[in-house]
Each structure stands twice: as C-alpha cells, then as structure tokens.
Amino acid sequence: MQYIKMSLQHLDFELDYLYKIGFRPLNLKKIKNYISKYKLTPKVPIITVTGTNGKGSTVETINNLLISNGFSVGKFTSPHLIAINERIQVNNQVIDDNSLSNLLRIKRTQLELDAQNYFSVLFLVALSYWQSFKLDYVILEVGIGGKYDVLNLLDADVLVISSIGLDHEARLGGSRSIIGWQKAGLMRAKQSVVLAEPNAPKSITDCAISVGANVYKIQHDFWSQYANSFWNWHSRQQSFYGLPYPNLFIENVSSAIAVCERLNVPLQASKVRSVLKTLSLHGRQEVVHNDPEILLDVSHNAHALQHLLQSIPQKPTILIFSALTRKSVEPMIQVLRQYVEQWIICESKNPHSYSADSLTQIIKQQLSSATQNPPPIYTKSVPSQAVKFGLSLCPKQYRLLICGCFALVAEVKLLIPRLILN
Structure with missing residues (x-):
C-alpha cells in the first residue's frame, strides 16, 4: 500500500x-x-x-x-x-x-x-x-x-x-x-x-x-x-x-x-x-439515461454541433452548456438556438472556461438580437447544480443535452450516477 x-x-x-x-x-x-x-x-x-x-x-x-x-x-x-x-x-x-x-x-x-x-x-x-x-x-x-x-x-x-x-x-x-x-x-x-x-x-x-x-x-x-x-x-x-x-x-x-x-x-x-x-465512444452521442434522455456529446464548435443536431432524432431539448474562452462561441450559439428550448449555463473545471455569468451575458446578447422572444436562460455556477436544475425542468419526453467542452461532459458523466440515484 x-x-x-x-x-x-x-x-x-x-x-x-x-x-x-x-x-x-x-x-x-x-x-x-x-x-x-x-x-x-x-x-x-x-x-x-x-x-x-x-x-x-x-x-x-x-x-x-x-x-x-x-x-x-x-x-x-x-x-x-x-x-x-x-x-x-x-x-x-x-x-x-x-x-x-x-x-x-x-x-x-x-x-x-x-x-x-x-x-x-x-x-x-x-x-x-x-x-x-x-x-x-x-x-x-x-x-x-x-x-x-x-x-x-x-x-x-x-x-x-x-x-x-x-x-x-x-x-x-x-x-x-x-x-x-x-x-x-x-x-x-x-x-x-x-x-x-x-x-x-x-x-x-x-x-x-x-x-x-x-x-x-x-x-x-x-x-x-x-x-x-x-x-x-x-x-x-x-x-x-x-x-x-x-x-x-x-x-x-x-x-x-x-x-x-x-x-x-x-x-x-x-x-x-x-x-x-x-462500437461507441465515451462522450460521443452518449445516452446515459432515458426518460428523460440525457445525452452527452463533446461537440465544441459550430460545425460539430450542427452535424450532431441534424443527425439525432428531434425532440424538445433543454441544454446545459459551457465553453472555453479560446473558442468562437457566437457561431455555436447560432446553431444551438435553432434546437434548444431552454438554456442552462455553467462553468467547467477547465481553467480556460468562461465564467457562467460572462457566458450567459454573451448568449443573452446573441439571442436577443436574433429573436424577439428569446428562450429562458438560467445560470448555475457548477455542473452539479446545472444537472439537478435541468432534471427538475425536464419532462420525460424531453432531452437534456450536455455539450460545449470536454471538461463539462467529463464532469457530468461522473456526476450522473449519483444524481440519478438521488
């Protein structure tokens, strides 16, 4: 030992x-x-x-x-x-x-x-x-x-x-x-x-x-x-x-x-x-729970998100999202807004992650300029709070999508078994 x-x-x-x-x-x-x-x-x-x-x-x-x-x-x-x-x-x-x-x-x-x-x-x-x-x-x-x-x-x-x-x-x-x-x-x-x-x-x-x-x-x-x-x-x-x-x-x-x-x-x-x-790969189109569906995907740019969301079956979606400051988040927001009914923003453990507040402000500005009726946007400081809140919002027929960066997906993947059991 x-x-x-x-x-x-x-x-x-x-x-x-x-x-x-x-x-x-x-x-x-x-x-x-x-x-x-x-x-x-x-x-x-x-x-x-x-x-x-x-x-x-x-x-x-x-x-x-x-x-x-x-x-x-x-x-x-x-x-x-x-x-x-x-x-x-x-x-x-x-x-x-x-x-x-x-x-x-x-x-x-x-x-x-x-x-x-x-x-x-x-x-x-x-x-x-x-x-x-x-x-x-x-x-x-x-x-x-x-x-x-x-x-x-x-x-x-x-x-x-x-x-x-x-x-x-x-x-x-x-x-x-x-x-x-x-x-x-x-x-x-x-x-x-x-x-x-x-x-x-x-x-x-x-x-x-x-x-x-x-x-x-x-x-x-x-x-x-x-x-x-x-x-x-x-x-x-x-x-x-x-x-x-x-x-x-x-x-x-x-x-x-x-x-x-x-x-x-x-x-x-x-x-x-x-x-x-x-054949599967952790964090790629990974469904970790059903009713509601919890989908993990490490897509972290607009091209990947577009491909993902066009490929999976369509259903009402609540999003948990985080991103790194070195990424171009505006194109990702423009893709996601076509599919997402409610947004939950949090900060990952990656030291280069946007703070939840700063990323929320960027998303609010983007969505306000794109539509007259922007969807609800919630801010949670850490992924565990975001997942708990997301599950409370999510009916069984909905999808809870977690994406935006590897660190967020990794943290949620480790959290899910405990959160679901509780």
Missing part, C-alpha cells in the same frame, strides 16, 4: 509539471533528434488521423477493427475525457499509473526545455511505452493542426483527414481552405490519404497532387448505402452488406473501413458487423 501511495504521489508531481509547461512552442528539430537517438520510431505501419471533427470516432473504429482481426495495436489520442492515461493504450488497455509516472519523469529529465510541452511529452511517453510491446499497428490522433504538429515527425503509412470546420482559428487560420492546408501538411509522396468528407476543401486535394499522395475519397472511391435498419459499405474492391448502425457517425466508420482496406487487412463481414454492434 505504501508503494502504491508513493507511486501516485510521484504521478501527481509529474502531472503538475506537465500542466505547468502547457502548450508552449516547440523546437521540433530537437524532438526529431530525440526520437532518432532513442530509436523511438515504431517499426510497424502508422495510421495518423487529423481533421477538425470526427478524429476520435475514426481512431476508435480503426482500432477495434484491427484488434478484432487479431492484431496488436498501440493508440495515442487527444484529448482525454476522464483520465490522462486514456491517451496512451495498447489493445484498449490504458497505460498504468506507474509506467506513466516513470516515463514522464524520464522525459522531463532527458528533454531540453524547448522540446517539452504537454502534448509532445505525452507523445514521446507513448512511443517509449510501446517499445515494451510487440505491436502490429500504431494509430496516432493529431492534437491541433497537422503541418506543424509533433506527430508530423513520423511518416504515416495511411493518413486520414476527417471533416474540416472552423476551430482553433487563431492558430490554424480563419477559413476551411487554410485549415485544410494545415491538415494536409502531414501528407507524404505515395502515401494513402483517406478523405472522410465528400466536400473537403480543394486545398487538401491540391496538396495531395503537389506531394504525390494517393487520395481515397468518401462517396467517390468508397461509399455508404443506407437502409432503414442497416447500411452497406462499398469500394471498388469489395462490399460489406447488412452492417448495424453504430453509435458514431457513419462517415467516420466508413472511412475507418477504407483505412483497413488500404492496409490490405483481410476484413471479414461477420467481424465488421460484430465490431459495429458494440
């Missing part, structure tokens, strides 16, 4: 350090030299997933399809929902606290300061951790951007670009074209590039032509055919019929199947069906 206690104390120290260094600029050349010096480049095929929305769903589907076919898979994702260990996995098992603590300490002491930030250190921890396993594939989820991301130090065998929307504009640019160009910066000559968006910005395909990458585009090189209770997947090489609808967006699942095809993984229809029957 004493050993476990000390191990947790060491992990807390390392995580505190990681939070303090934050997302500062990096000397990518030094990180590249570090990867080379310690021979950290995986000796197996690498699948890198970038884009604005849908990255996590795509990664999760690829991961489970490969594992179902008997392959050993390392997975690096960002951000996490509940615990930081979620970011580094092997065959759906997260890195243990002791390994995480030890590897964080090693990176802190070995890396020069300008080669350290929150994301780069965790990425290097993942590469080191995977050396203890005999892997067949590695899947990497880009944090922000692509061209200047630390993950671009590794050459992917297959690159996936999910849907492109406006997010992180201060860092990536203010148009889909510029953001698409940033994501396309991960391309390599002769690389297979799977595009998960039929109307992807032209800047992406222009970049593919420029570098000599091979593009496989949804609704062109592979496509989905929908029926009432099932869907079919087709490419120019093969088809899968009678697939169950997963609890994730089909375009991301469809693109994941295309990735396996590009890797020449011999997928069997029965195994694809089996994976899709149970």
Whole structure:
C-alpha cells in the first residue's frame, strides 16, 4: 500500500509539471533528434488521423477493427475525457499509473526545455511505452493542426483527414481552405490519404497532387448505402452488406473501413458487423439515461454541433452548456438556438472556461438580437447544480443535452450516477 501511495504521489508531481509547461512552442528539430537517438520510431505501419471533427470516432473504429482481426495495436489520442492515461493504450488497455509516472519523469529529465510541452511529452511517453510491446499497428490522433504538429515527425503509412470546420482559428487560420492546408501538411509522396468528407476543401486535394499522395475519397472511391435498419459499405474492391448502425457517425466508420482496406487487412463481414454492434465512444452521442434522455456529446464548435443536431432524432431539448474562452462561441450559439428550448449555463473545471455569468451575458446578447422572444436562460455556477436544475425542468419526453467542452461532459458523466440515484 505504501508503494502504491508513493507511486501516485510521484504521478501527481509529474502531472503538475506537465500542466505547468502547457502548450508552449516547440523546437521540433530537437524532438526529431530525440526520437532518432532513442530509436523511438515504431517499426510497424502508422495510421495518423487529423481533421477538425470526427478524429476520435475514426481512431476508435480503426482500432477495434484491427484488434478484432487479431492484431496488436498501440493508440495515442487527444484529448482525454476522464483520465490522462486514456491517451496512451495498447489493445484498449490504458497505460498504468506507474509506467506513466516513470516515463514522464524520464522525459522531463532527458528533454531540453524547448522540446517539452504537454502534448509532445505525452507523445514521446507513448512511443517509449510501446517499445515494451510487440505491436502490429500504431494509430496516432493529431492534437491541433497537422503541418506543424509533433506527430508530423513520423511518416504515416495511411493518413486520414476527417471533416474540416472552423476551430482553433487563431492558430490554424480563419477559413476551411487554410485549415485544410494545415491538415494536409502531414501528407507524404505515395502515401494513402483517406478523405472522410465528400466536400473537403480543394486545398487538401491540391496538396495531395503537389506531394504525390494517393487520395481515397468518401462517396467517390468508397461509399455508404443506407437502409432503414442497416447500411452497406462499398469500394471498388469489395462490399460489406447488412452492417448495424453504430453509435458514431457513419462517415467516420466508413472511412475507418477504407483505412483497413488500404492496409490490405483481410476484413471479414461477420467481424465488421460484430465490431459495429458494440462500437461507441465515451462522450460521443452518449445516452446515459432515458426518460428523460440525457445525452452527452463533446461537440465544441459550430460545425460539430450542427452535424450532431441534424443527425439525432428531434425532440424538445433543454441544454446545459459551457465553453472555453479560446473558442468562437457566437457561431455555436447560432446553431444551438435553432434546437434548444431552454438554456442552462455553467462553468467547467477547465481553467480556460468562461465564467457562467460572462457566458450567459454573451448568449443573452446573441439571442436577443436574433429573436424577439428569446428562450429562458438560467445560470448555475457548477455542473452539479446545472444537472439537478435541468432534471427538475425536464419532462420525460424531453432531452437534456450536455455539450460545449470536454471538461463539462467529463464532469457530468461522473456526476450522473449519483444524481440519478438521488
């Protein structure tokens, strides 16, 4: 017990350090030299997933399809929902606290300061951790951007670009074209590039032509055919019929199947069906209670919210909402106002969260200018109060939607069992 206690104390120290260094600029050349010096480049095929929305769903589907076919898979994702260990996995098992603590300490002491930030250190921890396993594939989820991301130090065998929307504009640019160009910066000559968006910005395909990458585009090189209770997947090489609808967006699942095809993984229809029957991801279209329906979703930009609200069954909706100050909240408000009857605003634990009062003022101003009869807007200081109040307002036939940022969804997900039981 004493050993476990000390191990947790060491992990807390390392995580505190990681939070303090934050997302500062990096000397990518030094990180590249570090990867080379310690021979950290995986000796197996690498699948890198970038884009604005849908990255996590795509990664999760690829991961489970490969594992179902008997392959050993390392997975690096960002951000996490509940615990930081979620970011580094092997065959759906997260890195243990002791390994995480030890590897964080090693990176802190070995890396020069300008080669350290929150994301780069965790990425290097993942590469080191995977050396203890005999892997067949590695899947990497880009944090922000692509061209200047630390993950671009590794050459992917297959690159996936999910849907492109406006997010992180201060860092990536203010148009889909510029953001698409940033994501396309991960391309390599002769690389297979799977595009998960039929109307992807032209800047992406222009970049593919420029570098000599091979593009496989949804609704062109592979496509989905929908029926009432099932869907079919087709490419120019093969088809899968009678697939169950997963609890994730089909375009991301469809693109994941295309990735396996590009890797020449011999997928069997029965195994694809089996994976899709149970495929889900925490915080993505996650219904945690019925009557009333409580729906958690980490959508945190206007593009993602629009896609979510157009895709789920329509019903009267009460919203619990929080957002980060670095996000463009006005476009999100304009999307949400078309679907939401009552608003409950709160503050998440993320240090960059809007205060409940300041976010409420922004929303009131936006809604007052958009309609003569704005809906009720309530302010609660913390998510627990917001959920209790939301449940008191919510008839059984309504939906209580919680969205806006990862931190809010994570906190509510942990709260729900206790609040429902009480």
